[in-house]
Amino acid sequence: MSQSTIKPKKGIGLSTQIFLGLILGIIFGYLFPEYGKALKPVGDVFIRMIKMIVVPLVFSSLIMGIAGTGDFKKLGRLGAKSIIWFEIATTFALIVGLFVVNVLQPGVGVTISGGAGGAAADAAKKTIDHMAMIINLVPTNVVDAMARQDMLQIITFSVFFGVAAAAIGSKGRPVIDLAISVAEIMFKFTHYVMMLAPIGIFGSIAYTVGTYGLGMLLPLGKLILSLYLALILFLAIVLVGASLVVRVNFFHVLRALKEPLILAFSTAASEAALPIAMEKLEKFGVPKHIVTFVLPLGYTFNLDGSTLYSALAVVFISQVYGIPFPLETQIIMLITLMLSTKGIAAVPGASLIVIAGTAAAFGLPVEGVAIILGVDRVLDMARTACNVCGNCVASVVVARWEKELPDESLQVAYAQSYEE
Template identity: 75%
Template sequence: MAEEKKSGGIGLTTQIFLGLILGVIFGYLFPSYGEQLKPIGDIFIRMIKMIVVPLIFSSLIMGIAGTGDFKKLGRLGAKSILWFELATTVALFVGLLVVNVFEPGVGVQIVSSDPSAAAAAAKKSINMMDMLIKIVPTNAVDAAARGDMLQIIVFSCFFGVATAAMGEKGKPVLQVATSIAEVMFKFTHYVMCLAPIGIFAMIAFTVGKFGLGMLIPLMKLIGSLYFALALFLFLVFLMATIIFRINFFQLLRAIKDPLMLAFSTASSEAALPSAMEKLEKFGVPRHIITFVLPTGYTFNLDGSTLYSALAVVFIAQVYGIHFPIETQLLMVITLMLSTKGIAAVPGASLIVIAGTAAAFGLPVEGIAIILGVDRILDMARTACNLVGNCVAAVVVARWENELPDEVLKVAYTKNYSE
């Protein structure tokens, strides 16, 4: 509270929330003007994206070369992947549970809001072998220009390992990377000051273009997904609290700014720099943050994974197709594989849903039914992706005994408002 008074009485989270609400009102009352605000929202997202590549590159080098212990890096990787797989499995089964209990697709009229988009998604597919090959960049500059996060992470990891292996000769590179990371965090602070304006423009455009009426026919789907995501986060918090003794209500308080940003923009990239900064203030060591968060944004998309399972069964329900539980379990195994490493693929969730639906004999055109509300669904699953990865970073830090109880006690008394 004292921090909020220092910044003029309103914290950044409150400003973002007000921008969200005012954007909805403005877009609803003045739809034509709301649509014209799209360039402002686009400029804000572009400003965020220009931060991500140098921040990830410098942070990973700093984390890997700064650690200098390759056994420790291997241990971090193993523990991260283990937690990611556990969280992903829980997400998939929560999605199945909720969609089977609430049956949001039953009674929905089959009206394709955008059949062309559904057809386009149906023609695409995600080839796992091709994706495995393409994670290795042929040109690091090209990967950075395209914003291919997976290729950037792979290059940065190799660069960091090489820097660490150079010993004293590699220290100047490490110092430069550290300085760049510090500058990018400061850069992030400046951009975040514009977040309320950018979010106001983005939400006003969305409501102005699509209207609030699009929500009514699919309110049950929206409610089911939001409930499923909340249930998943509760279960993850419960597991992590019991095993690692962390007050995750305090963690949520610490990451409330990036969480609100992720929800408002439906962009993981928008929230990543701020999330890294908040986790470091919470007490998580920087080398763990810089390793777990970028990796998680590629392999631990809990919200997107849960949504994929729920959406495929939803399509079956809409068309009245019997989709037995044993087939759904087979679908879970398919999604465990197909949702890994797709963060950089445009429209990845729709492609995965289309491919999975086709593989199990469901009408792919059913995707068009949910396209009208996909923005509302995307906001929730993006926020869930962010929280899931922040939890993973804290869990790995506790698992490595690098976030002791005394540090947590100090973190619980901090105010994280800007």
């Protein structure tokens, strides 16, 4: 047999290693809770390593993509198409959330107990000022914005910087070349950090299970199942719908994105999955300038999982307290959430604030938020993975809409997804 026909044996893939880290972390945290709690620094260090990649990667990639495009009308078109898709997806998310919570009624029969009322009351006092949020799109100090990892301000600065760099022609070329080099270095950096992902996820999950225990899931098991079912149903509808509209088999896309999705689920941090998601989408064939524009934008305006959860949680509170919440009121709430959930990624504890504020606005007891705080980490894992998946789907949809992901590239991408 010739040497060329001998295929090297492949070891365990990174996605499999990450999944094993997740399962082993659950087992370890359950069997040895005290040791599991002690592993918190392991998970924290890994997430911090991922987060330190995000800002230079997004900044350099956006400049590279915008300057490389050179067509500013096209840039505006990308933004418009992205926002249209975001609005369609989040509307479906709200509808699915309301459908599932009304059919399964997870709040019926739940025993009301105190314990976290203070946190709920504090959340109700806070409001999300959307006018201030619009003003804050523009940073007064880009270094400060980068230090705080304010993604929307970083995107705003990067867009203007990239447009200006392209507009001055050859004089801006050295800066663009530098951005290209920085982006490539950060992708290699991501590769090194991801080698530690199984260990980091093991520590993070062991801490979560060791701290809260699996017993916390039982009283609110129906709520957890309802949210997970709603998210799966939403993704199925969006994936099938997008497949029919843009003629892409999104189940191949999911196969290609398994690593960032498992990472997002395990860490409950969207930022942790951003660098590897960008890399996988580019490998799938989505042009770099689309990935670097749509994905960061979606992290602010296209939080499908969080939006769905907000609608489901508010109706859940009404069911817990036995307060009538008719369909016409739910539709008004849906319209309210369509507006109030935009841009909430930049606000700490935003989902809690939105749920508490919406509950108060519709005459529901804000104390009901305290009931779900105990299992919020488990709920957050699922909605974070959904957020990441929704934004990756948006990138592929916009690429097809722009006719920059031809059928020939898709066939190659499908073949590669099976090889990995």
